[in-house]
Amino acid sequence: MPSSELERIAAIEDPFVLLRAATERLNAAQQEVAELARLRRRVIQDLHAQGMSYAQIAEAAGLTRGRIHQIRHTGPAPEGAFLGTGTLTIATPLKQDAIKARPVVAMEDVTAGKRLEDLARGFGLSVELEHVPLGGDIDINRPNLIVICGPRLSPVMAQMYEYDPVLEWVKADDGPWTIHDSRTGTTYRSGEDSDPATHVDYAYLGRLARPDGKGNVLVFTGIHPQGTLGVVSLIVSEINTLWGQVGEDRFSTVVGVEYDPATGEPVKAELASPLYQHEGH
Template sequence: MPSSDLERIAAIDNPYLLIRAATERLSAAQQEVTELSRMRRRVIQELHAQGISYAQIAEQAGLSRGRIHQIKHTGPAPEGAFLGTGTITLATPLKREANNARPVVAMEDVTAAKRLEDLARGFDLALNLEHVPLGGEIDLNRPNLIVICGPKLSPVMGALYESDPVLEWVKDGAWTLRDRRTGDSYRSGEDSDPARPVDYAYLGRLARPDGNGNLLVFTGIHPQGTLGVVDLLTSEIATLWGQVGENRFSTVVGVEYDPATGEPVRAELASPLYRHEET
């Protein structure tokens, strides 16, 4: 903790305000420690991947070789930064219940949020949940934001998806995903004849509207696709992180699911993984 913060808190006369200020600063300090540990481990892994030995890294960093090995194998894994850093905000959409005007959250979105929260906690990341309200208005200009919502429920999200240089949402009877580069279209099996237990989902990191950062977004054409993206992230986040890091990208995820339960059986990339700086 910087001495200025320590001195400021120590100078608070009201004991209750002091307790509150100290607690808030400790929470922030813990997040900083976590992210510094993640950063340190990531850099060691990157240097070693470039062919630099642990002994060389230790010598240049002024640490022992044993300490470098310890850092490499302890602390939060670097790939957790694929989701964000510190405290993540996850937004899922409210929908209007079919038989009345009450707003509800789809059970699949609740399940996806819970599984994503479990994944984040495994990387020592905190996660706060909120909802995209009916009408779809949401502030996208915030750090560490993940949104599970498609263009149907939110014009704000629809405008964001339009910034993707390669993939687009198309309303062709049913919603489909189209690859502008290859011309391929991805239509859910639920909207095909005959119906098949296959869905497709968008996954990408796009620029915030204010240009001051990025946000992670994903959603299936149908809820099964959303669950499939979380399944893919759970099993392949290290690979995805290695391919795109914190940079902007987008891809289509193909999901096969159990028709009885809607649970994903297999989830994999159905399109190329497009790095936007290369498109």
């Protein structure tokens, strides 16, 4: 913390204002320390992957080999940045109760958000939870935002999905939503909407540009709730691979999910389409 900032806070006369200011600054400083530790660990991993030994990295950086080894194995793992940095906001949609006409949250969306929150906290990230309101009007021009919502519940998200240069949400002639790959011509249709029905769903996973052009938003959703749970299962098990392939850049892919019909829990989740990297960052 710059001494001027410390002095500014220390000079606050109201003890409650001082307490709040000191707490907020400390929280920000702790997040900054965590991100610096993550960056440091990432640089060491990158240099080692490029062929440098830890001894060479230590010598070039003016550190001991033991210190490099310690940094490599402590602090937040770099792949956590696949989700974001600092404080994440995870938004799940409110839906209209068909009988009582009141806002409700699908249990699968709650579960998906909680599992993602647990993963993020394991990487040293802070998490705030919120809902996409009825009508789908959500501010997506915010940093470190993850939105679990499809085009049906939110015109804002429907417009955002249109930024994808390869994958698109398309309503089939008989009504159900599908995901269409314009590059391969493949259309992914949920097993629940097929005849005969199968216990397979498909989901969209991507990082898309914010409308204001000042960053990206991580977005995902299944055609049905089972697909949403499958995406989280894939991220939890494969975040290191996903991070290695796309880092913090824009991308999109289709996730195929086999699930237990009794519980809706994913049994298998894997990429069903190529992982498309988009131009820009």
